[in-house]
Amino acid sequence: MKTKEIREKFLNFFKNKDHLVLPSYSLIPQDDPTLLLIGAGMAPLKPYFTGEKKPPHPRVTTCQKCVRTPDIERVGKTARHATFFEMLGNFSFGDYFKEEAIQWAWELVTEVYHLPEKKLYVSVYQEDDEAYDIWHKIMGLPESKIFRLGKEDNFWEIGQGPCGPCSEIYYDLGFEFGCGRPDCQVGCDCDRFVEIWNLVFTQFNCDSGGSYLPLSQKNIDTGAGLERMAMALQNVPTFYEIDIIKPILDYFVRLTGVRYGENSREDISLRILTEHLRSLTFMVVDGIQPSNEGRGYVLRRMIRRAVRHGRLLGLEDLFLFEAVPMICEVMGDVYQELKEREDYIVKVVQLEEERFRETLEQGLTMLSTYLIDLQRDGEKELPGDVAFKLYDTFGFPLDLTREILEEKGLGVDEKGFKVQLELQRERARSAREKMDAGEAKANLEPFKDQRVEFIGFDTLETKSRIAAIYNGDVIVDKAEEGQEVTLILDKTPFYAESGGQVGDQGTITTESALVEIQDTKLGTYDLFLHRARVIRGEIYTGEKVKALVDSNKRGLICRNHTVTHLLHRALKEVLGEHVNQAGSLVAPQRLRFDFTHFASLSQDEVKKIEEIVNKHIWKNLKVDTQETTLQAARESGAMALFEGKYEDKVRMVSIDNYSLELCGGTHVKHTGDIGLFKILSESGIGTGLRRIEALSGPGAYHYLSEKEEILTRGSVALKTKEENFLPRLETLIQSYNEMVKENQNLRSKLASQKVDELLDKAVQVKGVPVLAAQVNVTEMEQLRSMADQLKDKMGSGVVVLGSVKGEKVLLVAAVTADLVKKGLHAGKIVGEAAKQTGGGGGGRPDMAQAGGKEKDKLPSALKQAAVMVEKLMV
Known part of the structure; x- marks a missing residue:
């Protein structure tokens, strides 16, 4: 049975059981800060399980694309671990519960998919006698087919939110795929018993403190891994050999020239390339970009891990982006966005691949140097700051560094790495989270059943009733003049901030009160929250009001x-x-x-x-x-x-x-x-x-209009018509540039004349000609040019020139090559001179410059040149 048929049969089966079929949600969680990526079919449906939102139907079925990364380092090493997978699921929001979920799962597996019962086993949570009895007494499974497992295996939760005990269906691939131990059974970590379906009986809600509170309604959340189901139905030992994945594996086999199945290490690399290509393609198509934070970092890890394993198989040039069309071809009939955005996905992957390639060789060279040092010194662990440098400078995700080290039998100081990472985050962290007063879920709980009618598409004015008044986080009965509060109305024309559009502003009035609506937000339970300031009078809970949106805004x-x-x-x-x-x-x-x-x-x-x-x-x-x-x-x-x-x-x-x-x-x-x-x-x-x-x-x-005013004023200033403004301005700029150039030429000529005059001012200090003088130039470049000319004409000597630019002192020193050999140093000379003017500086032995702040001290600074030459010529 092809994967497409498995997917269709599942959805149609539950459609016939009165389930609404919904398309897959994005991999990017919406309004759920507890999740980085969608990792289960139920994750996008959490608001329906908690009662925060009303579901479109009490029964739903989906095929949800998912990405999970906790086991990323096991990908390629086992037959069943993956980061990307499709999760088939059926869900009940307060409708049916354990008995129907178990009965229908067994019916689908045995009567629709026709999997042999002798190869099927089930597990239940160790404390869930109800599920055990359904399987044994109602479904007729012998006790030898039912296994009680602990919380780690049979209690489902994913961050905060709905959770509960679960029951899993396993498919036995056969003794030859097991660990060989005589006690090998369901729950063993080997590849023999593959979990193909997980039935979660959602009875609790896990809060931020880790407490499990009973939900007001009992729910069903099931997840059947499409790829694992395909393994069983296509009778293949690994999901790399099912119909939608094997073509990708074969592509990389052809590309690398490596024979699959002959070398364990090469097989792992081939499987990593195959699996990660699927993940990164679906992440990019859903709008995730490679970065060093959050889900973007997950994407970057996968791309760079794949690139490195391609390199291990001899792929030195860019190759990963060229494999993207293979995924789009294989999966595009189901996920049309892959074909629609194929060029975009290719470009994103190519850019990231190019970036990593630029630093990969440098990073590997650096890591190799450290490995040699570690092995020489008998150390077994790479320092955390080194691992962080590989991450921060060369783009090596930590797990990539860890993987390379493990291949050499070494480890990495992950605590030290995390310390460095946190220090960097602290430096870059900005306050991104804000919490609106009265918007916390606990505060709005009393109004979760309040339905707000939004009529703002059709009218900007309505009569309404105040359903609640919040003063900060506290519910109050009234608000007085001058108070800032949050209002909930039973009917509103005010659009709440959403989809990038800001919230409406306006007024709420009664016969005696005027309230300014400063903003409108959408809170939990789809409540419209009106941020308000009472301008005059008082307003009361339950009071009828007139709501009016600012029509101009x-x-x-x-x-x-x-x-x-x-x-x-x-x-x-x-x-x-x-x-x-x-x-x-x-x-x-x-x-x-x-x-x-x-x-x-x-x-x-x-x-x-x-x-x-x-x-x-x-x-x-x-x-x-x-x-x-x-x-x-x-x-x-x-x-x-x-x-x-x-x-x-x-x-x-x-x-x-x-x-x-x-x-x-x-x-x-x-x-x-x-x-x-x-x-x-x-x-x-x-x-x-x-x-x-x-x-x-x-x-x-x-x-x-403002730009036109600028043009008009500029034209008046240039004494020309507006249509002639640009030609006139260009002519003036050209004239100005010519004048500047002519001025520079004149300054150079004057400076050359000045050079000849200055030569006569040189004095002898221990047989060394020293010329220290103040000159009338305003740019350091001119000062250096004069010093060079003087040095050349002197043949042997020391030149120190100073000038004043505004309130600043400019100093330059130059020493001929023969005197540099005798110990004279232009940097030391000019540095000491600059100290006299409250400044400093330095440079090369033959040429150096400095600056100061006290222009009146320039003459004494220049005298310091002769003193320094005398000291240095000892």
Whole structure:
């Protein structure tokens, strides 16, 4: 059975059991700081398990792409460890529980997939008698087929959030794949018994303190590894040999010329290349960029680990990026974004591969030197500061250094490395976390069932009721004049900050009170939080109020938001389809748009993008919004942030036939309402990331008006017409440059004449001609030139020149070669002279310069030259 069929049969089976089929979420977790990457099918669904959000259906099934890295160092060494995998899962949110989950899992495995029961075993949590009895008494499995395991194996949790006991289904590959021990059984760490499905009975919520609190509803969360299921159904001993992975392994076998299965060390490298290529491809397509922090560092580790193992197999040139199309071809029928973004993925991997190649050889050379020293001194551990230098300077992730050392039977001081890493983070760390008063989950818990009706797409004014007032973190009954509070309304026209669009401002009024709404945020449980200041009067919980959005600011925001959609499309037209939104800010005064691209934009590209956007503004295209299903939106070709998380019902914004995007923000009705668009700047903000800052509507007009005023004032100053401003300015600049050049020539001639006059001022000190004089030049370069000329004309001697520039003292000393051999040193001479003027300096024995702050002391400083020559000629 092919992998595609296994995936389809699973989803269709549960669809027929009244489950809603949802597409895979991004690998980037949304609104979940406890996770770095999505590592399980249930991870994106946590808000449904906790009751924080209402699920689109009480039963859901997915095939979720996942990345886990705790076992990254075992990848390639075993038959079952992987960083990237697809997790088939069925989920119940307070609907069915253990009995149905177990019955359906067994039905699918034995009656749909037709796996032989004699090869199947199950495990349960050691304290879960209920699950044991279901398997034994209801499903009829003999006790010899059921194993009780401890918390490490059969209790599922992933950070904070929903968790509970679990029951696993295992497939027996056969005695020949085991460890050979007579007591080998389910739970053994060898490759014989492969876990193919994990049924999690989510009953608890793990809080930040590590306590397990019963959930208000019992849930089901299951995960069946697609690749492991394929191993069983395709009767292969490792997942490297299933139909969607073996072509990749074969590709690297052909590329390296290495025969698979003949050398254990080479096999490990081939498997690492195969496995990591899948992971890094899916991470990049979801918008992750290589970096030294967070999930970007995970990606960087994989790319660099793969590059190093390619090198071990003889691949000295760049090779990894060229393998990306293989993944896109194999997996593109299921994950269409792979084919759509293939060029982008290739470029990201190529750039990172090139970066690492630049420092790889240097890093390996440095590490080899340290290895020789360690082995010579009988040491067994690389110092932590050295490991950190390899990481910080040469881009070696710690696990890569550790792996290289392990191959030599050595270790690394990881504690020392972490100390150095933390010191660096402390130096670079900025306060990135902020917590809004009254927004903590515990504070909003009393209102988790409060449903706020948002009507701000259709109207900017409504009558509403105050559902809650927060003074800081405390719920209060009223707020008085001068107080700053957070309000929850039962109905609101205020848009809450989301998707880059800032929150609305405006007012709330009663017959006796006026409240200024300063900002609107979206809190936990989808509650709209209105940051407010009571201007006059008092307001009370339960009181009816009139809510009014500031229509001027909303209009400016709408213009800026719609124009970001036009900009997104224009960027793709000019730069290529690899361009995708990576972030934005839509405020009344300005807009910011971050996007994926690999080089700075030329002036011509910026101009072309700006022209395309304005052209579509002036066409006055209609802007339509409609609600539809996520699947329908994708089928229609709507653009979406691939790291975004969408509900099944989505809002689609279309601008005629030009732009189609999923977006929950507010927009103008026609593009002509925008008026004008102007790009202010384009810059880089990270690897493969660019940023455009721009203005639209009144903001763009006022900006251009200010520029026109500057042009007008400049033309008046130059006594010319505006259309002649640039030619006139260029003529003046040319004239100025010619005058500067002529002035420099005259100064040089004067300096040459001065040189001849100065030669007569030389005095003899112990038989050495010493010339120390103050000259009238203002630049150090002129001073050095004069000193050189004097030294050449003297043939043998010491020259010390000083001058005054503003309030500063400039000093230069020069010594001929014959006197340098006798011990004279220009740096020491000029340094001692500079001390007399409250300064310092130094340099080479033959030429040195210095500076000072006390210009009145220059004559005494110059006298010091003769004193120093006398001392040095002893």
